[in-house]
Amino acid sequence: MGNAQKKFPGRGDGGPQTEDKPPSTAKKAQTKRGSSEKGSYQGANLAKDQGQVNEFQRNGSYAGDQTRPSSSGTDSSRPDVPVDSGALPPAIARLKSQGNELFKSGQFSEALLKYTQAINDFTEAEIDSPGDLSILFSNRAACFLKDGNCSDCIQDSTRALELQPFSVKPLLRRAMAYESLERYRQAYVDYKTVLQIDSGVQSANDSVNRITRLLRDQDGLSWREKLPEIPAVPLSAQQNRWEGTSANCEQTQQKAKESGGSKPVQDTGKKTEALFLSCKQEGNDFVKRGQYKDAHGKYTECLKLKSSECAIYTNRALCNLKLNQYEEAKQDCDSALQLEPSNMKAFYRRAMAHKGLQNYAYCMDDLKEVLRLDPKVAEAEKELQEAAELLSKQSVAPDSQEKQRETIQIQELTDAYEFGQALNAVKSKEDVAACAKLLCSVEPENLPSLMSNKLEVDNFTIIIQALDSHLLQKDPKLVYRHLVYLHEAERFKMVSLQLGKTEREQVKQLFDHLSKVESAQFTSDDVQNLAKHYLF
Template sequence: MTADQAIEEKNKGNAAYKEKDFAKAHIHYDKAIELDPTNITFYTNKAAVLFEEKRYDECIEMCKKAVDVGRDNQADFKLIAKALARISSSYLKQDNLKDGLIWMEKSLSEYRDPELVKKRVEVAKVLAEKERLEYINPEIAQEEKAKGNEFFKKGDYPNAMKHYQEAIKRDPDNAVLYSNRAACYTKLAEFSLAVADCDTCIKKDPKFIKGYTRKGAALQGMREFGKAQRAYEEALNIEPNNQEARDGLMQCLRNNDEDPEKARERAMQDPEVQAILKDPGMRMILEQMSNDPGAIREHLKNPEILSKLMKLRDAGIVQMR
């Protein structure tokens, strides 16, 4: 009989909740708990009222109580998961994403609610970005850069790398830092990584000369002299009297003594070159160019085609004058 009375009080509480009469809902849920303290639902319903009242800390404590009661009385795991999810929601409402995510994962360990799985991905993404932004500190980045420079001067490139990487995390929009790390990668013969860093550097600051000259140096290390030459030429377009770019360009011209046929064979191993040559549209353009050299002018107006043709030029597949 007591259990039936408890259910009746819960139903009255639900009716009051729907009417947003939260004070009355609390009275009925408290009475239901008094009559049957073993029913998890009474606690989670009361927690729902606290949540609507924005009394999030009290909601969290009530949900924790609900979980304890539920475990002690072998409640359905879905009900326990619901209580854990509401704890998560309370933390999220307080902009505490870290604890919100922790309790969300606890809820999912009880029951993998598809909607909660989606929400977890979203919250994790937002939290990661928030932590990344909070970590940014240009002043500390400069300190890390200075430490990296000291190790670089000593020839201790692995330790220099650690500090440059930390500097980038602290100031990810600083083009200079990617250039510094590229120099380190080049010294460690990680040329492809150096080129990638130089590309990032150039993207962030197209006028920063070191991005181009260090890209040229890395490409020379890969014996990609055509590409290196272009990098130095781009640097000279920005700063015509840049000595480093001039010296690099001259080195490319002197060192580019690779047998053309061998260079072509090596270029054909490049997946990007292979993809371009397999493209039916590009094959048609190349055939047209071979029959009518003047046709290239029209194709150069298309940036995408121009980029592909420049790739083939650097690979020694086509000639462009």
């Protein structure tokens, strides 16, 4: 905490800090706090990236915030109150309550003093209630954040997380402080951790999208490689969703009783969890018997009930591999890695999906990641060698590749799966000319359905390059028609938000070139109006 006990920021204006406590009291508080922070919580991992990044303990459970996360988001600006603060002596509980009231009235510096006194008294009393102490640190972090003292907000939020790992509010507060200090990588990690705990926290979703654009502009296409490790949130930390559902049901039952209702509302949270576990077990049993199609159906039912468990995605990916549904297997692995960025099964199974799609370079990348996580995986070593040989054969057979491209051009593609495979093939080779031929083989009005949910930044970028550098001179009308329909694809808006500075320049260049073309089918005004869908 540094000098947090000595100086407190002015209210809301980030102005001069003033001495608010007698020096002896401040010194004593600082000493006690320093000793407590060297206790049994030094197991938190540390990562280095533009300074010190505090990781969280991975074996704790989520509890202790005033409000549970919900689909409407979590208000990180409000002070936390424990579900049961019975462990607090009356004097400390009174200090905390006074701090809460001062915070609500906007008196952040005064609230900070109350929380600080409560923390000091709590430590001196040697109370064994880490959840209550975590909330006091989280509340004081909120005061620091309101007063613009981001460094102390980060330290208090980290202390709260050491005491009560994977609590949403201190994670959000620390993320906001990191973002204010332009430490975007650390902020991204905290926001992503929040979304693992509860994907419905809208402020975290918005912030991830915003920071993704900043990092792409700052670090280019390799921005993910420079991120600190995103901690994997254990299932126990996500159980608050089911508890929250159960609590809501109890409230609904009470309201039904008060209004004279005859039948109580069933506890849908427990029923949903039980149904989820049953479907998962049935899916596992089908896999053991080699009935992969039936298992696939059960895992799909699981995801409808609960979309936050990584193992369901990797299990369904295995089924997709066995059914030769390689693109679907890749998508499942992508979803799993969003939840657990270091999941070895997801990397290995995505590598097998890339192998099935003949994307051998991407296959090798994923296998290398598996071996980085565990160098002893002999199967990955064997597959890596085989992928390297296949890639070598692929690169020395240009004639066969050219024949394959000609086949694509001759026969119009109307199947989304085949189109996805062909697009992935040209993307993996970064073959813009082949992409142009692929675009010539499809009707523009079919493009949104052919893209389905497969539109990604890399796909979008190579399409724009193909339209500009290969098709514009030959057939500007076709380019215009493709652009008319491309923005109707399912993931277009999401991809547009993720474009970096370089990609946006390529899009702008394409529309600049197209606006200079004289055509009976479209005017420069038509092009400018169309550009608004792409350049917003």
